[in-house]
Amino acid sequence: MIEILTPAEVDKARATGALVGAILQSVRARATVGTNLLEIDRWAHEMIDAAGAESCYVDYAPSFGRGPFGHYICTSVNDAVLHGLPHDYRLADGDLLTLDLAVLLDGIAADAAVSFVVGTPRHDEDLALVDATERALRAGIAAARPGARIGDLSHAIGTVLTAAGYPVNTEFGGHGIGSTMHQDPHVTNIGRPGRGYTLRPGLLLALEPWVMLDTDELVVDDDGWTLRSATGCRTAHTEHTIAITESGAEILTLPPDA
Numbered sequence: 349m350i351e352i353l354t355p356a357e358v359d360k361a362r363a364t365g366a367l368v369g370a371i372l373q374s375v376r377a378r379a380t381v382g383t384n385l386l387e388i389d390r391w392a393h394e395m396i397d398a399a400g401a402e403s404c405y406v407d408y409a410p411s412f413g414r415g416p417f418g419h420y421i422c423t424s425v426n427d428a429v430l431h432g433l434p435h436d437y438r439l440a441d442g443d444l445l446t447l448d449l450a451v452l453l454d455g456i457a458a459d460a461a462v463s464f465v466v467g468t469p470r471h472d473e474d475l476a477l478v479d480a481t482e483r484a485l486r487a488g489i490a491a492a493r494p495g496a497r498i499g500d501l502s503h504a505i506g507t508v509l510t511a512a513g514y515p516v517n518t519e520f521g522g523h524g525i526g527s528t529m530h531q532d533p534h535v536t537n538i539g540r541p542g543r544g545y546t547l548r549p550g551l552l553l554a555l556e557p558w559v560m561l562d563t564d565e566l567v568v569d570d571d572g573w574t575l576r577s578a579t580g581c582r583t584a585h586t587e588h589t590i591a592i593t594e595s596g597a598e599i600l601t602l603p604p605d606a
């Protein structure tokens with residue numbers, strides 16, 4: 349199903365997106381060397397509750413996970429890239445952490461992710477991985493406007509990732525979002541321009557470039573959720589929810605200080 353939101357629903361999406369951006373910014377600022385991933389989960393839980401919102405993750409039980417997820421935020425460290433299940437682990441200096449958060453407020457969902465190095469960066473390639481996903485996301489957003497095709501966005505994202513030298517996995521990518529977190533259309537992180545669904549005002553998309561340094565293969569952790577690089581290499585993932593507007597695209601999940 350592809351949902352087209354009314355202007356009133358897009359207003360609600362702005363509120364949900366602002367909440368997601370604020371929670372991610374706050375949690376990111378507090379996640380330092382020695383922070384336990386379960387503390388990060390508790391902070392997210394508290395902020396979601398305080399806002400009167402609901403987690404999209406706690407009861408989430410898709411075919412690709414050993415559901416329900418049972419936590420409020422995804423915490424993926426180093427070789428973990430997607431769906432990182434919070435567990436009893438204290439962040440170490442130089443860890444490359446991805447936080448991914450989706451929340452439902454007043455019936456509309458928003459989804460965003462950020463990758464960053466905790467403490468002192470130890471590897472130049474960590475910063476390069478993060479930078480590539482951020483640039484790819486900006487390119488995808490720049491391509492998003494009424495009349496553009498999903499393939500145009502995939503192509504824009506994939507061109508940046510490929511030029512940076514990273515293989516691109518096509519199993520998991522961006523997606524439509526609205527009254528639920530995951531909807532059609534699927535937005536692969538590489539693709540051919542001029543193909544796929546034509547964007548219209550009122551469409552919400554979560555665009556999420558992610559990469560692994562030297563592989564496009566994932567392995568599932570013993571926890572049944574966390575997806576890691578098959579080679580154990582470092583990874584990064586950046587995501588925003590955007591609304592297609594009459595004139596282009598509006599980023600809904602920016603942090604308050606952006």
Ligand code: MG
Pocket residue numbers: 459460522523554556587
């Ligand atoms: Mg997403």
